Amino acid sequence: MTTLTIGVIYVAGILFSVVYTVYGLGGSATTVSVSYGATVSICGIVAGQPTQHIQCWRNGQLFDVYSDISFESIAGGRDLFCGIRSGGSSLVCWSPDLIPKRLYYNETVTLSKLAIGDSQICSITNRTGSNVDCWRDREGFSTQNGRFQSISSGLGFTCGIQANNTYGIICFGTNSELASSIQSEFINFRMLNVAVGGNHACGVNSTGFLICRGNNDYRQIEVPNHQPFEFSALALGLNHTCALRRLNNSVICWGGGGGIMSDYELDISFESIVAGLDFTCGLTTNNLSVICWGEGWVRNGSFPLGFELPLRSILPGPCVQSGCVHCGMYTQSDTLCSGSGSICKPCDLDSLSSPVSPLSPPLPPNASRSSPSRPLRRGLLAFAIVGSIGIFAGVCTVVYCWWTGVCCGNKKIHNSVQPTITNTTHNGSQFSNSSPVSRSSTIRRQASRAFRRQRSGTSSKHADREEEFTFADLALATNNFSHENKIGAGSFGVVYKGKLLDGREVAIKRGETSQKAKKFQEKESAFDSELAFLSRLHHKHLVRLVGYCEEREEKLLVYEYMKNGALYDHLHDKKNVDKNSSLLNSWKMRIKIALDAARGIEYLHNYAVPPIIHRDIKSSNILLDTNWVARVSDFGLSLMGPESESEHRPAKAAGTVGYIDPEYYGLNVVTAKSDVYGLGVVMLELLTGKRAIFKSNDDTNDGAPISLVDYAVPAIISGELTNALDKRVRPPEVNEAEAVELMAYTAMHCVKLEGRERPTMTDIVANLERALSLCDDSHGSISSDQISIISE
Template sequence: MALQHSSFIFLLVLFFVHPILSFSLSTLSITENVNNTIICALVPSVTNTQVSFLNCTTFPTSTELPYTYPNISVSAITGGDGFQCLLRSPTASLVTTLGCFRFSSNNSTSAYKRIYRGPMLEELDAGNSHMCGRVNRTNSLQCWQWPGFNTSIGRNISRIAVGGEFVCGLSEFGGVECFGNDTAIVTGKPTGNFSLVSAGFNHACGIYLNGSITCWGVRVGNIPVGTFASLALGNNRSCAVRTNGTVTCWGDNDFRLPESMADTQFLSFIAKGKTFCGIVTSNYSLFCFGRDMVGSNSMVFERVLPGPCRMNCPHGPLPGSSIFCNNGVICRRSCETTLTPSGSPPALPPSSSSGGDNNKGRNNNARIAFLVVGSVGTFALVMVLCFSFFKFCKGRGCRIHDSGRLDEVATAPQNGSSLRLQGIPPRPTTLEKRLSHMVSGQLEEFPLQVLAQATKNFSQEHKIGYGSFGSVYQAKLDDGREVAIKRAELTSSLYGVGTKRQDDNENAFLSELAHLSRVNHKNLVRLYGFCEDGSELVLVYEFLSNGTLHNHLHKLKDSPLKLWTMRLKVALDAARGIEYLHTYVVPPVIHRDIKSSNILLDSKWTAKVSDFGLSLMGPEDDESHLSMRAAGTVGYMDPEYYRLQQLTTKSDVYSYGVMLLELLSGFKAIHPHENGAPRNVVDFMLPHIIADELHHVLDPKLPPPTPDEIEAVVYVGYLAADCVSPEGKDRPSMTEIVSSLEKALAACGPQPFLSRSSTESLA
């Protein structure tokens, strides 16, 4: 009974010794090149320790590799076979960049190329060929250099570890999950609760909550016994860091730790192939060993950055680490405790009848009781804090206009947070892939200085309006292009904790980038490029000189849109743009904010749909809708979507129908009644259309329709009534709307001054 009691206490202590940490980033990397191994590390500057540089050297020959890389602030690095990647430090905009370069056979490097730009990555790991990261606050998995790998199956895992052809991680409850093409790994995963998992080329190991190790896949060597804090796995070789920082190794060819390092304590340990490296606790030097010289070791760097700089540490900062960080500290491991070096359970007090021994026994029992109470109290505190954090994220939602997926909120423990970059469309992996793709050359990245100069430092004289996340400015670039520049409103925030306004701004910025970077159509506004510089988020569009449809309907006294043929032409252009989003884009895009102020007119009076800040990718083929909290503009929002919180393309159809009624009547979506009370244009127009009295409520600012036009206008009135049907299933599709408008416009006769749009994408 005493033995069971002691074991319980020991396991309870270990539960707190090995919690799952929030971040898993490294300042070290090992690259297996054609002829040698390359060790890279972030090394503090000699003159200013708060500035670190990426240094690389060959191993074991210790030949420093001269190369250049962008002058950016790097927070973490990783590497694999022939490639090295840098994770840029997140800015106040909570956007980070991942870029890579490759080593040739003679160790020269290729040009630095960005492969990812988007929400912060909390974890990053690379195998021999593949690389994966975990996206900030979502636990969604993003992988690169892994064609055909479905990252959506790896949602909701943390502490990721990438192997040869697999990736493993931990579920919310500490269970191991593995994905990929390595059957032995995927099907052989162990059961139980773990504190971490690590991956080699064709084997994986995990540490249970009690500190013991288990391995699966191609296992070589005898797994050590004891309590351990971390692992480093290579090709058929493994090392484990004990809770006191010392290391033991095992594997093929009698692989072991060099005897000279047997008593050395390490802060962290990494491996790749046959090479292992660790940061020494006492002086932050980096020692490596292995490759073909088992038993040998060498110091690669005298001092390296011992870990990424963070603003908050769940287990306190590493002592003295503030000298390395301009803002923040380096977090220490949670396992730095006073457990016995061997990791063995504490010895039980011997039984004796002597008074002194009885007193010792009573003292030991008191200590045990104190430990139990303290541990249980700490456990309760941790659970309360976790619950509070969960409620905070669930309640706040971090979503743009509270538009996260409802089904994911309801099943958060199983499916993860609905915070798709705090509310970005519900396929974060697709979004991030699009972002990674677009920054590789599809869109321009404008220097902030160029945009500031073109707008006279974003002066009021260049300001022409507001968009979904900020002010819009007109400017002319040096190359002669007339552009509209949308600049996000600046908000103050701390690292990792943005205000809701900042979250909304960033969500809209990323949403427009994600969607406009993958569409190209005559009736969609063209995005030239973007700028992300610190807290600055800027989008650069083509400038459409004739402004918004809203202004022509409700503000301008003299407008060509006082002709019925012009209004029907604008309606058809807008419909073709929306039809393209719904039908020709895969997966489809639901705009969610169709309204007259988001329809822009170019110099030839061609209408274009703009402002994709609320847009979402539509449901998969086997799904009928997205479960979303409603978002949009009052007066245009689909009441069925608002009531049932189920989003479909028919929600855009409703908004478009409201805009048609606006075109016909000249009334705003919400306008004052004769008695001054607000009135909806749908409630006003629908009874007249149903009673065949549309001619009584047509816009009086326009001349009466000609005999040819009246038939077309009435036809469009019936079409608008169908679009605003209470139930989405009764509304036409955008393809049907385009066909109907084409017939209506043809009935009006020729329009010689207007060019005809096309539903086909531009080349």
């Protein structure tokens, strides 16, 4: 590949990443809907299924709607929700009794941009002029002509943006007085989008600022200070407003008359948000789940703020058959749409703006209307900057090829034994690769690495060592799988404590037998995966497989029993809140457990042949034996990894929320660095005592969900680690403080967003060995430039 080609690809990749942002509106159809009234229903279009059908949650119950029919968008109102079938030919609505009614059918004139406000239903049609047609409560909702590009509905009125955008917005409906009033308040603005609430409306104008007009009894139109194009999506309720930030897709809400929604922020990344009367729901980026918050949510459903609904993963956008020519498509489209269509990325609002129209507010005296628009100038500047970077990268490539001799076939050999050392300042604000590693640290690392290679043993297959049990044997061992013997759950079933006839205590994992065909196939895959991997993996920090049972549909695995249970229970179970309730409440023991787990994972990555990626590293999969030695368990999601760290393999995202590598989740490409991320979260759990995802008010288990990574990393970077440490453990002594700091910096590097910036398991083991040794002595202080970090 030529240098010029490399530069062009680099530039194109950067420009593509700049374009993407979320553009979804409350009051308009997305893939999530909220209906309110006698009951509250939250519905979504299910991802990853052969049909993109609708699943709903109501009063704690789940139900599927038309499981054999695909829908592209849904919206909800008072006591109803509706969906447009894939292709736009039909509009189907459901009342509270779930009896469907088809309101529209036309194979030629199709529908898009569905909007429901209270009881009126409107949609844009593809007939000439992009008209808006409405159903139910039609007074004031006759067909509106004028090439509408988007619409949104509130209580008794609907507003839309016209394609030529000669006016701010067009509003119409039964509440004609309010519609006219709001329309007149936007007449001097060129709007890029609009969202309608109970009796107010908001939208982003061509200069990127959010403007709200209408009723302000609850301060719902008092927009917080913000930067141009800071907000990309809106959701408006009866008396509150929520907006999605463009930079990190977090949510901010205001209004609500001093209640929960007043100046409420949720630091979770969302794909889209949608509002009910007095609460809002969002589709999370992390695992495409739905969470809700607001006064009405707590009052009507008696559920905590940020409660994650048990819906399946929901599509982030409609699956369409046409190509995504404007702003590209989601990288996971094929998986999310199950091969039937693509999910197009929404275009930036910034890209929708253009030179100022004659009806826009006057420009400042020193501005020129003939000058390029802000987006154009920004684009040219970005192109110039990124182009320069691309050229620089190309030059560096040529220099590298010449210096190493790779381009000429004379490859230089370099010493790769000693890892690159990452240097950080005391506050963690800078990183470089220039600091020399200390001689003692290098000797210790190399000696320990050689020793680990000897003690890790072989990874060859030992299938003859595993016993085959009968189902009757295992039923007898577990008292017929009684509830009293249940001790947990794994990747494909429930785990029971058992006692074999020869007196051995074991843990028996039994696959669920009541699942449907697809779940049964998943169970089979997990069973086969664990059996295949554990039959050839033998290491003191991996849970040992004793045997298995396969009889008809019954599939069971038998493991050695881990007397002291899962790390998760010791850190988070209410029984262990007391400071003296667990041996784990010492910093030395917590560092040792992290080291044990790291050694187990290092064996999987470096010494198993072929290498193995666990894919579900979390505290509940780290078990403690009689001697409190930590062992990694549950290989139901494991995959054979690439032969080298630089390689990767495509794989559908799997794992547990809070521990999933964000790069893996976003790109569906798994590497050994995905396990590194999971272990980094576990180390943060050991340091802080908090769950991977916890509530802002941990004592009462309510409040907004918070990611442990987002909570702990800023504290480590700012030098305020002490404030974040688990208070159940006494404050670390001088030597322990150094060890804890070393473990914290290691964890911080493990949870970097990009896998290439994370350390290898070998370096993590080296750092934790050093941290453990520091608990026994105090040979001077640690500075972060002594941390062993390799990035690729």
